[in-house]
Amino acid sequence: MDSVKIRAGMVRSLISLTGKLxxxxxxxxxxxxxxxxxxxxxxxxxxxxxxxARAFPWQTYEWIDSIARQYYSRMGDLAAxxxxxxxxxxxxxxxxxxxxxxxxxxxxxVLIEANxxxxxxxxKSHCGNWELFGGMFEYSYGxxxxxxxxxxxxxxxxxxxxxxxxxxxxxxxxxxxxxxYHGLVEDTKLMRHAVAHRxxxxxxxxxxxxxxxxxxxxxxxFLNQPTEGMLGGFSLASKLGFAVLYMREERxxxxxYRLTFEVITExxxxxxxxxxxxxxxxxxEADIRxxxxxxxxxxxxxxxxxxxxxxxEMLGLx
Numbered sequence: 001m002d003s004v005k006i007r008a009g010m011v012r013s014l015i016s017l018t019g020k021l022x023x024x025x026x027x028x029x030x031x032x033x034x035x036x037x038x039x040x041x042x043x044x045x046x047x048x049x050x051x052x053a054r055a056f057p058w059q060t061y062e063w064i065d066s067i068a069r070q071y072y073s074r075m076g077d078l079a080a081x082x083x084x085x086x087x088x089x090x091x092x093x094x095x096x097x098x099x100x101x102x103x104x105x106x107x108x109x110v111l112i113e114a115n116x117x118x119x120x121x122x123x124k125s126h127c128g129n130w131e132l133f134g135g136m137f138e139y140s141y142g143x144x145x146x147x148x149x150x151x152x153x154x155x156x157x158x159x160x161x162x163x164x165x166x167x168x169x170x171x172x173x174x175x176x177x178x179x180x181y182h183g184l185v186e187d188t189k190l191m192r193h194a195v196a197h198r199x200x201x202x203x204x205x206x207x208x209x210x211x212x213x214x215x216x217x218x219x220x221x222f223l224n225q226p227t228e229g230m231l232g233g234f235s236l237a238s239k240l241g242f243a244v245l246y247m248r249e250e251r252x253x254x255x256x257y258r259l260t261f262e263v264i265t266e267x268x269x270x271x272x273x274x275x276x277x278x279x280x281x282x283x284x285e286a287d288i289r290x291x292x293x294x295x296x297x298x299x300x301x302x303x304x305x306x307x308x309x310x311x312x313e314m315l316g317l318x
Contacts (some may be wrong), residue, residue: 003217008169012307015086015173016087019084019176021227024255027077029268030080031073033075034074034077038072045068048072048297049303051160052292055223066318070293071293074191075298076318081132081255086173088135089176089179090179094179096176103105103256103259105140105260106258106259107261109165114263119197119241120201120202120203120242120245121234121244122204122206123280124206125247126207126210126295127248127284128259128294131206133174134177136205146211149203150200151181155193155203156183156204156205159210191232195238208234209229209301212229219281220278222284223285223295229281234280238269238276241268242281244264245269246262246264246279247259247261248260250287
């Protein structure tokens with residue numbers, strides 16, 4: 001483990017140093033990375049083109065190719081922004097975040113009101129840049145979130161990586177502006193964590209559009225494809241009586257995202273988790289269709305071989 005920490009520390013130091021560069025300069029490096037991934041590595045080309053083509057079967061190849069090319073550029077931007085964020089260390093870094101306004105809330109009062117009497121499950125997606133959520137308390141301009149939300153009861157769920165070095169690097173990078181923040185919760189531990197903190201009115205932010213673990217549930221059609229989803233966060237909200245919010249992440253321009261909260265339910269107690277999950281996917285699909293480039297097309301989201309026979313029959317795959 002010591003060797004893992006040493007290697008991770010070396011990588012983090014490099015990211016922190018490189019992240020001190022202006023964001024515009026890092027976008028230049030990101031453009032080079034995007035070109036290399038697209039033109040040299042053919043990085044996940046089959047996955048990207050297949051996902052887009054299946055989601056938009058009525059579109060021409062020229063349109064699909066255009067979206068895919070723009071998506072490669074977006075991956076370069078994501079890398080640049082993540083490195084830049086890793087250079088936003090401590091108080092100086094927090095001022096840098098606020099000055100850049102890389103993210104901003106449209107309606108933080110919705111989150112504040114939802115959390116007034118109960119815990120909250122805030123369901124985000126792989127739109128926007130999910131690596132920047134360690135700065136959430138810095139994105140509400142003119143409104144100090146610390147006056148309304150308890151940072152000690154604010155948690156961001158994440159999925160651990162197979163590489164221990166990468167997992168530690170990203171763990172530290174995600175909390176660069178708040179190095180003393182201990183609110184990152186591994187998703188496999190979310191249930192136990194939420195039950196233990198249910199009386200504290202916690203806020204959980206979690207990606208709900210990942211391919212699920214073995215305990216999967218069938219969403220139905222999402223982006224024109226039969227889809228399995230993770231029901232865990234919705235089930236917890238139903239059992240614990242939490243509010244459920246949808247987090248809309250729009251890319252306004254390069255270096256600027258807009259975050260809007262939409263209420264799925266003010267109190268999920270006793271509600272059907274599958275219906276809550278379906279509403280989330282409907283909202284997400286509408287956002288993706290509005291701006292296709294803003295979603296993670298390189299994700300191996302659909303694993304048809306894993307779908308059980310009874311589900312294939314239900315979804316019309318037999």
